[in-house]
Amino acid sequence: MSIKLQTKYLKKFIGEDEYKGVAPLVTAAHASLEAKNGLGSDFLGWVDLPTNYDKEEFARIKAAAEKIKKTCDVLVVIGIGGSYLGARAAIEFLKSPLYNNLSKDTPDIYFVGNSINPTYLNEVLAICDGKDVCVNIISKSGTTTEPALAFRIFKQMLEKKYGKDGAKERIFATTDKAKGTLKELSDTQGYETFVVPDDVGGRFSVLTAVGLLPIAAAGCDIDKLMEGARKAQNAYAKDDNNDCYKYAAIRNILARKGKSVEMLVSYDPAFTMMGEWFKQLFGESEGKDDKGIFPSSATFSTDLHSLGQFIQDGSKIMFETVVDILKPKKDLWLENDAENLDGLNFLTNQNMSVVNKKAFQGTILAHTEGGVPNIVIEVDTPDEENLGELIYFFEKAVAVSGYMMGVNPFNQPGVESYKKNMFALLGKPGYEGAKAELEAKLNAE
Numbered sequence: 421m422s423i424k425l426q427t428k429y430l431k432k433f434i435g436e437d438e439y440k441g442v443a444p445l446v447t448a449a450h451a452s453l454e455a456k457n458g459l460g461s462d463f464l465g466w467v468d469l470p471t472n473y474d475k476e477e478f479a480r481i482k483a484a485a486e487k488i489k490k491t492c493d494v495l496v497v498i499g500i501g502g503s504y505l506g507a508r509a510a511i512e513f514l515k516s517p518l519y520n521n522l523s524k525d526t527p528d529i530y531f532v533g534n535s536i537n538p539t540y541l542n543e544v545l546a547i548c549d550g551k552d553v554c555v556n557i558i559s560k561s562g563t564t565t566e567p568a569l570a571f572r573i574f575k576q577m578l579e580k581k582y583g584k585d586g587a588k589e590r591i592f593a594t595t596d597k598a599k600g601t602l603k604e605l606s607d608t609q610g611y612e613t614f615v616v617p618d619d620v621g622g623r624f625s626v627l628t629a630v631g632l633l634p635i636a637a638a639g640c641d642i643d644k645l646m647e648g649a650r651k652a653q654n655a656y657a658k659d660d661n662n663d664c665y666k667y668a669a670i671r672n673i674l675a676r677k678g679k680s681v682e683m684l685v686s687y688d689p690a691f692t693m694m695g696e697w698f699k700q701l702f703g704e705s706e707g708k709d710d711k712g713i714f715p716s717s718a719t720f721s722t723d724l725h726s727l728g729q730f731i732q733d734g735s736k737i738m739f740e741t742v743v744d745i746l747k748p749k750k751d752l753w754l755e756n757d758a759e760n761l762d763g764l765n766f767l768t769n770q771n772m773s774v775v776n777k778k779a780f781q782g783t784i785l786a787h788t789e790g791g792v793p794n795i796v797i798e799v800d801t802p803d804e805e806n807l808g809e810l811i812y813f814f815e816k817a818v819a820v821s822g823y824m825m826g827v828n829p830f831n832q833p834g835v836e837s838y839k840k841n842m843f844a845l846l847g848k849p850g851y852e853g854a855k856a857e858l859e860a861k862l863n864a865e
Contacts, residue, residue, distance in 0.1 A: 421651065421652070421655055421663070421809065422648075422799065422800040422801075422805070422806045422809055423652070423663070423797060423798070423799060423806065423809045423810055423813050424663060424797070424798040425663035425664075425666055425667055425795070425796070425797055425798075426744075426795075426796035426797075426798060427666070427670070427795065427796075428796075429784055429788050429793070429794040429795075429796065430670065430793055430794070430795065432788070433674070433677075433793040434670065434673055434674070434793075438673050439666075439669060439673070442669050442672055442673060442824065443660075443669075445669075445672070445823075445824045446660050446665050446668065446669050446820065446824065447660050448823070449660075449665075449668070449819070449820040449823035449824055450659070450660040450665065450820065452823055453467060453816075453819055453820065453823070454467075454657060458823055459823070459827070459828035459829070459830070460828040460829060460830030460831055462619060462830075463619055463620065463621045463624070463830035463831075464619060464830070465617050465618070465619030465620040466619075466620045466621075466624040466625075466627070466815055467653070467816075467819075468653070469617075469620065469627055469628065469649070469653075470627065470646055470649035470650035470652070470653045470808070470812065471650055471653060473627070473628070473646065474615070477614060477615060477629060478632070478642075478646075480612075480614070481614060481629055481632050481633050481636055481642070482636055482642065484592055484612060484614075484633060484636075484637075485633060485636035485637040488527060488554045488592075488637045489525070489526050489527060489637060489639070491552060491554065491589075491590070492527045492552050492553060492554040492590070493527055493528065493551035493552045493553070494527055494528050494529075494530065494547065494548050494551050494552070494553045494554070495527045495528070495529045495530075495553075495554050495555075495556060495634065495637050496529075496530050496531075496532055496544065496548070496553060496554070496555045496556070496574055497529060497530070497531050497532070497555075497556045497558065497634045498531075498532055498533035498555060498556065498557045498558060498559075498567045498570045498571050498574065499531070499533055499534065499557070499558035499559060499567050499594075499630070500533055500534045500564060500566045500567050501534075501622050501623065501700055501704075502621070502622030502623040502624070502625050502626070502630065502700060503533075503558040503559060503567065503594075503622060503625070503630055504531045504533070504534050504558065505623075505626075505693070505696055505697040505700055506625065506626025506630070506631040506697050506811070507531075507626065507630070507631040507633075507634035507635055508531050508634075508693050508696075508697075509626075509693035509694045509696065509697040510626065510631060510635045510640065510645070510807060510811075511529060511634065511635060511638045511640065512690055512692070512693045512694075513690050513691060513693070513694055513802055513807060514635075514638075514640045514802065514803070514804060514807060515638055515639070515640070516690060517689050517690055517692065517693075519638065524639065525639070526637065526638055526639040527554070527637065528547075529634060529637065529638060530544045530547065532544055532570045532574070533557075533566050533567030533568075533569070533570035533571065534566060534567075535566060536565070536566055536569065541570060541573060545573070545574075545577065548577065553574075553577070553578065553581070553590065554590045554591070554592065555571070555574050555575070555578060555590060555591050555592070556592045556593075556594065556633055556634060556637075557571045557591065557592070557593050557594070557595075557602065558593075558594040558595075558616070558630055559571075559594075559595055559602050560595060560596050560600060560602075560616045560622075561595075561596070561600045561601060561602065562595060562600050562601035562602025562603070562604075562605065563600075563601050563602075565839070565842070565843075575587070575591065578590055578591065584609070588609050588610045588611055591606075591609075591611045591612075592611065592612050592613075592614065592633065593605075593606040593611045593612070593613045593614070594613070594614040594615070594616055594629045594630055594633065595613060595614075595615075595616060596615070596616060596618075597615045597616075597617075597618070614629035614633060615628070615629060616628065616629070616630055621830050621832075623700050623701045623704050623705065624701070624815055624830075626697070626811055627645070627646065627649055627808070627811065627812075632645075640804055641804045642804070644803070644804035644805045644808070645804040645805070645807060645808040646808060647805055647808060648804065648805035648806055648807060648808025648809040648810075648812075649808035649809065649811060649812040650808075651805075651808075651809055652664070652808070652809045652812035652813055652816070653812055656812070656813075656816050663813075664813050664816050664817050664820070665816075665817070665820055667741075667795065667797070667813075667817050668817045668818075668820035668821040668824060669820075669824070670795055671713060671817075671821050672821060672824045672825065674739050674793055675713050675825075678736075678737065679713075679736075679737065679738060679739045679793065680713060680714060680737050680738075681713065681714045681716055681737050681738035681739075682702070682713050682714070682715055682716065682738065682739055682740075682741055683716050683717065683718055683731070683738055683739070683740045683741070684698045684699075684715065684716070684717040684718075684740075684741050684743065685717070685718050685719075685720055685740050685741065685742045685743070686719060686720070686742070686743045686744075686745065687719075687720050687721065687742075687744070687745070687776050687779065687780050688719075688745050688748065688802070689719055689722070690749075690802065691719065691743060691745070692717075692719050694743075694810075695717025695718070695719070696717065698715060698717060698814060699715045699716065699717060701715075701814060701815065701818055702715040702814075702818050703715050704832045704835070705818045705819070705822050705827075705829040705830070706818065706821065706822050706825060706827060706829065707834070708827050708828070708831075708832075708833065708834060709826075709827050711825050711826070711827055712825065712827070716738075720779065720780070720783060721776075721779050721783070724783065731787060731790075731792055732786060732787060732790045732792075733790065736791050736792070738792060739792060739793040739794070739795065740784075740787060740792060740793070740794045740795070741794075741795040741796075741797060742780070742784065742794060742795065742796045742797070743797050743799060743810075744780065744796050744797065744798050744799065745799050745801070745802055746798060746799065746800050746801070747773075747800060747801045748773050748776075748802070749801075749802055751771045751772060751773050752771065752772040752773075753770075753771055753772075754767055754768045754769065754770060754771070754772055754775070755768055755769075756768045756769060784796070797810075797813075840854070841854075841858055844857075844858050845858055845859070
């Protein structure tokens, strides 16, 4: 395995007996996941996905990605939550946060439908002006407000530009296999469709067509991505003695010691969106029944100049999980400056990755001495195979961790509350009574 857990910075925070104390919970969680008989068992399709994915659809995904690369300057991906975070995170991690600005033979990719902000949509529409555009709409139902609104706008744009027949060749829908508004529209209009599996929840869907089509369109090797995930699946299915399960156990032990916030940290800006994906995966999976560890993220050394003070000296409510990427995609040799006016010659005659590594080492020593536990997850190189492993590592870990907490890691009942209020305030048919009640609350003095 290329993903390795390092626990040497936890010795002052967790004793060996504490691992033994939670071992029965880990064993029970493992058994429930493998037998698929625990809470939320209807949504465990992701467990075997790296092995049991639809090979015919996988081939169609790769063919569609090639079509997009040949016919489009811009790919607009429309989705919210798990319908965009995994794809965007993977593209930035494997390619670059500056992907759209770099010279390449793949289309620029913009993600919309993840907010209701009109300015952003207008800006993406302006970027598309005069360019050939394809759209990947991702929605199981087709009626989720944010992506549905965005799709209406971009569908109209495509039909105005290419006509209905031309537009249908440029729209790719990832949706329910058999039912729902988007599926019905796609069948009527003739869009090529891909499947959001019934047994895979949105935040676990990056290794389905939801994530794979945009990732492939960006020129990433999705065969290797699945190969990495398959290695992790096989490694973690054998027994409960592995790094993934130990990470889940550590999180639970620290939570019981009052560590209620987990900071996912990396020293590579390309990992920033992986932090956003992590926050949804862990936040929606564990945050219920008045339980859960609050997931946050940071990019160091950048955020050491903002959050560093709180982490070092603030309330001791958090622990850090540092993703340490051992080999950067590109290194930079630091040369001497004859005048040395900035006094930085002590950093020269070495690669910049060495400086970054020393920043990591200095920070982890300072934070642990300041009372902040640190978990380290080592990733050899930022490539597709290792990313596949890492994705599966976190998915399996949050499932085990959630079961250890006694929650259903695969539902999200709290997400619906804001939607009901928003629909009522907007006057959606059927919400009339709630509309008056909510407006009264808003207007109350």
